[in-house]
Every structure is written in structure tokens, then in C-alpha cells.
Amino acid sequence: MGQKHLNSVHVDHFKNTAACATEVMPIPETVCISMSQHIGAPCKPLVKKGDAVKVGQLIGDTDAFVSAPIHSSVSGTVKEIKTMRNIMGGNDQMVVIETDGKQEVSEDVKPPVVDSFEDFIKAVRASGLVGLGGASFPTHIKLNPRNADECHDLIVNAAECEPFITSDHRLMLENADSILDGMEAIMKWIDLDHGYLGVESNKPDAIENLNKEIAARGLSDKIKVHVLRSTYPQGAERVMIYEVLGKTMKAGELPAQHGVILSNVTTIAFLGQYLKTGRPLTTKRVTIDGSAVANPKNIIVPIGAHIADVIEACGGYKAEPRKILMGGPMMGRAIYSDEQPIVKNNNAILAFAFEGDAKRFDIKEETGCIKCGRCVSACPFKLMPVSIAAAYDAKDAAKLDALQVMQCMQCGSCSYICPARRPLAFINQMAKGVVKEAQSK
């Protein structure tokens, strides 16, 4: 059967760190743990200035439904509870902890006892797990869909289609057992029939390693590696579901509505590990790369470590950083200061110096649209960014709605491909605002 593919673009991979075995970062002097590391209500700090804390100790929680608890990543003393501007422009409460370097583990850290689906969901919440692929949606909600009995497939998103990032790749090479543990647990407790690991074809060693692990466990008929093309954005939720199962999912829908549980590979692997050790989410494997970083590498960092300290652990800056990204260059966010701490969903920190690389990475002067149509053929959902931009200029909400701008998922393919360097994805985002405003009237 000739499989149909959604449109995608060839984005240079820049997977410079794919061969770098993961290192562990030395514990920094202070960490700064945000109380808002998930979509939903922020947590309230459960510790106060002067309290002694241990690794894995609960330091933030809330009763709100959409939330996940927060644990200390270090042992030491709470220095202060402060408010800091986050990268989205809002203000977050942060627990600043002065470390003692002993990394004493809290007594509360013990493997969860799971005898039922309810226990399983409770354990997932207690682990503090959120979607680690980027959205940071609390995992215990995702794994507890209203129509659980209609769900049959588990898709593990291991595409890692963003340039530069190799942390998932390293995970698949170094911790394939945890990934399979996590998949087996989810498939057992939600009673799913099939599991798929969506991996891009540019990681043949990871695919081989996963296949070996699947075969060793005798799961070949239940769990399969689905090899994706190495084009962007294979790792987007809606693209992944289409490529693996051929199902079209619209914006605003949930995978569960299509009978699918979809989660990022790091999330799954953490879950597998947690069910064995009971150690909550306090560290993250991140890729540190970019032209300003002296020794790009994959490194396991405590959540809350300042980005400046993490870069220091990678040999520091070799050139003055001009732009630092949390995440990849396609959908990552530019941060305003490297004082920002690592949060749960970080998978990469990229620092660019704009010296040899300004042509590709610096902000570009926008030139006139030549109507080449590259944006149209790049869009996975066949939207027409060129027409959307024209309708946005006219603030024509009805036209924008007709052009289905609300389906845009901000993958950035249109902006990437535009030879006139127009910020089309950004215009789409602004255009969504125009449509929403018109609809709310």
C-alpha cells in the first residue's frame, strides 16, 4: 500500500551531538525551581525560607485538576521564595534552593504500589510527570481519558524532528528498557492493543536498538517501530497520528477522540523508570548546542538549574551569546536571560552567537512576497499562509476563518521555507487572535 504523506519540509538536521554519550551535570550552587512547569494552575510552595529539603521531596502542589506536583531536584536549604518573570512574559513563583552537594534522597522516594488503574493514575500524578515533548500537559490526565475503553493504540512520539536536538535519540540508545517498561505499563493499565514507536529514519541505530529490545521481550506482535521520513514536522501530534495510523485529527481535538494515546518518548521512559524506582521527575536529559557553546553535548541536569550554570558545565560560552533557545530552532522559545531555570519540558538549550551562522539564524529583514507558493506546499495541513497573511493585513476575520487559520499548529515550516523571509507562522498566530476576537463578539 503506497502510504500517503502530509506535506513537510526538508530542514537541515544539525544533529551534531548524536554521538555524544550523555553526561551528568555537577550539582550547581543554587537551583531555582518554578512552581509553574505544566499547563494549568501553578503549584503553591510547600516549603518556606530556611527549610531543609532533600532530593525528591515534594515542594509544590495544588488541588487544581490540571496540575502536577513539583519536587526538589537537590538537597540543601531553601534560600528564598521569589517571583521571576517567565519566558512567556508572566510571573512565576520560584523556590530557590542553596545546595549542600550531598544529594540526600528523601524518605518519601519509594517505588509506588500499583494494583489497579486508579493506583496507576495516582502514581503518575505523584511522579510529577508532564508531557516532556513540549506541551507539559499533566500526564495523569492524558492517561485517563473519558473514553478509555475506546482507546486501542499507543503512539510513542520519538520523531525528534527539531534540528540540533538529540536527547531523545540518546535516550533510545541508552535507556531503551525504560521506554519498553513504560509502554508495557500503559498498555497494561489502559488495556491497549497496539503500541507504535514513531522514529525518523535518520536514527537507524536507535531503530535497531528498539527493535532488539522489543524482540528480546517477545513483544514483536504488539509493539512496532514505525519508521518516519526524516522531514519536518513528523513529531507534531497531528502529523504523527496521520503518518502512523492514517487518521486525520483537527485542531482542538484530542488523540483519545481518535482512540489513540500519544505521548513523547521521554515521558514514557520516565514513567517506566518511576514505576521501578519511585524517584519523581527531578532531572532532565537536555541537548546543549549552538555556535556559542564551547562543548556541545547531551547532559542530565537537575530541574531548576540556571541555564548559565548548565552552559558552564558544557565548557561555557566560546562566543558572546546573542540568542538562546529553550527547545529547537523551529518551535523553541527565545529566552531573554540565561538566568532562566531548566523546567520539566526542556529537551534542549541552544545558544547562538550569530557569527558564522547569522545567515541562517539571525532575524531577517522581511522582503516582498514573490508569491512562489513554497509556504503552501510546505504546510502539513495545506493551509495557504500567503493568503492568510493578505487577509490578516486586511483584518478580514471571515476570510481568515474560511482559510482555516485556526488549524495552524505553529510548526513554522512556512516561515522556514519563505525566500522573502516573511514571519508567516507568527502572522498566522496573530491572525488566530483576529478570528477569536471576531467570534467572541
Add this chain to the structure above:
Amino acid sequence: MANKYHSNLVVSASPHMVSPTDTTKIMGTVMLALVPALAVGVYQFGIRALVLTVVCMVACVGFEYLFNMIMKREQTVGDLSAALTGLLIALNCPSSLPLNIAIVGCFCAIIVVKQLFGGIGQNVVNPAVTARIFMFIAFATEMTTWPLSRISHVTEAVNPDGITGATALGQLGHGDGTLASVEYSNLDLFLGNCGGCIGEISAIALLIGGLFLIWKKIISPIIPATFIATVFVLGLIWGGIDGALFHIFAGGVMLGAFFCATDYVTSPTLPMGKVIFGIGCGVITMIIRIFGSYPEGVSFAILLMNILTPFIDNFCEKRAFPLPKPAKGGDK
């Protein structure tokens, strides 16, 4: 503490990376693809063809530079679009065209057609094609005086001056309207051993350039394929396989189909629109060639389809979406 952190970082919306292909690179690649056609032209018509080409390119870039300077607009000559227009104008003219006429043509293309409509991307019609038509009508004699090519098998229909002769399509128009009145073989037309505009004589050179652009993904194959196929099919009806080959190799079909009709700005964006556009160009070309009083119709065909492009785009846009329209109100 104050200096420990870098807090003067650039913050912008994602994506933070762009493809290496920008407008300048696209225009440069198209010019590169025209080099074989230019080379054949210079070989066949001598150094005068090269002089005309350089003058047109310099004139176009100069007009754009001056216009931007006088109007206090951002300088856009760096995108090479004006240079490409100059090159296309020259390739669409006979090599003997007086330079002052060529410069007037460049003025028409850059100032009237392009800049007065708002510069790159805003023009309604193709500047080079419009300039050619303007010169063709305003300076009819100069634009239809065709120097003989270096390798020319023509022996009889040579003008008394011994220097100029008619093009293949001209011979067709002046003769009895059948292939018998054409003195060039289809092979001559394919290789470029014939009279005509600098850049249009050699079908093979244009084909090489056009396929290069398709391979480089600079142009979509849809417009050239439908344009040429339409001419071919209508030529088949008109005069069998010889007639079909004659019509795709003679005149400006190859140059027009690969390099003028595919101009992004003035052709439809969506594949279905490109099909309509290509077929339209082919049909109008053949109507003018067979029934019209002008021997050649490619430029008029492209110009007419350029004007229809916004309507074609609008027509196709409404049929483009694979996703059903989300229900009003959604999942509130």
C-alpha cells in the same frame, strides 16, 4: 551577580532558523538556467547579442536603483530580480535591436510594470513579457528584423541585404500557411540553427535550463508541461506529428513555458491553477499562431493569462482544503 547572566538576548517568535534559499538565490538560479540559451544566442548571432544582453541588464538594475533612490524606498536591486528581468528582455529581442529601444523597453518593464505597482511581488503582469509586447508594437520594424544565424541552411528566402531573414513562424505566416513554406527543419529549430530572438532559437538549450530549474525545485513542472503539451496536441491536430514538433520548437514556446509563464508573481499558486494557466497559455498561443495576423502568440498568451491569474487563484483557493470546515462553536 549583575554580570553573571546574559540579559540582553534577542527575543523573537519561532522559528529561529530559515532555509538557505532566499529570493536572491532563486533569481540567481534562474539566470544560471538561462546561460545555455544565451550561449547559443551569442554563438549564433555574435557579440552584438551579448552587448544587448549586458545593456538590458544594466538598464533594468539602473532603473530600479534610481527609482528606489528617488522614491526613498528600500534598495531592492540586491535581490537580482531586476537583473533577471533585463536578461529575459534581451533574450526576447532580436540581436540587432537598437540599444536605445532596448533601454526604453527596460524602462517600461521596471518602472511602469513593476515599480509603479509596488515593486517586487506586486506587479500584475510579467515585466519582461510586457516590455517585449510594448516594443513589438511600438517599434515593429526593429523588433521584427531578424539577423541570420551563423549556421543557417536558408538559401532562398534571404533578404536582398543578405543579412536578415524571416523566422520560422514568419515564413509560415507569409507563406501559404503550411509547413511547406518553412525552410528550417524541426532539427534546426531544436538545435537553434535558425533566425529569431536571441534566447528563443534553441529548444534544447532552453530545455536543459528548464529541467535544471525543475530539478532544483525552483519551478514546478506543471505550467511548462501543460503549456507545451497543449501546444503539442493542438499542433498535432493542425499538422500531424511534424506540425506538433514544429509548434513546440519554433518561436517562444520553450522560453515562454519554462521561464516567463512560471514567473511566481504572475502565475497561480495552487497546482490546479497552474494547470488552468498552462492550458490557457497553450490555447491562446495556438489561436494567435494559426488564426491571428501576428506570426507569434506566446507573449500575448502569457500576458492574458497573467491578467486572469488572480481570478484563477481565487477560483482554486475555495477548493483547496482537505479538512472539513470545523463546526461552528466547536467543543465549548
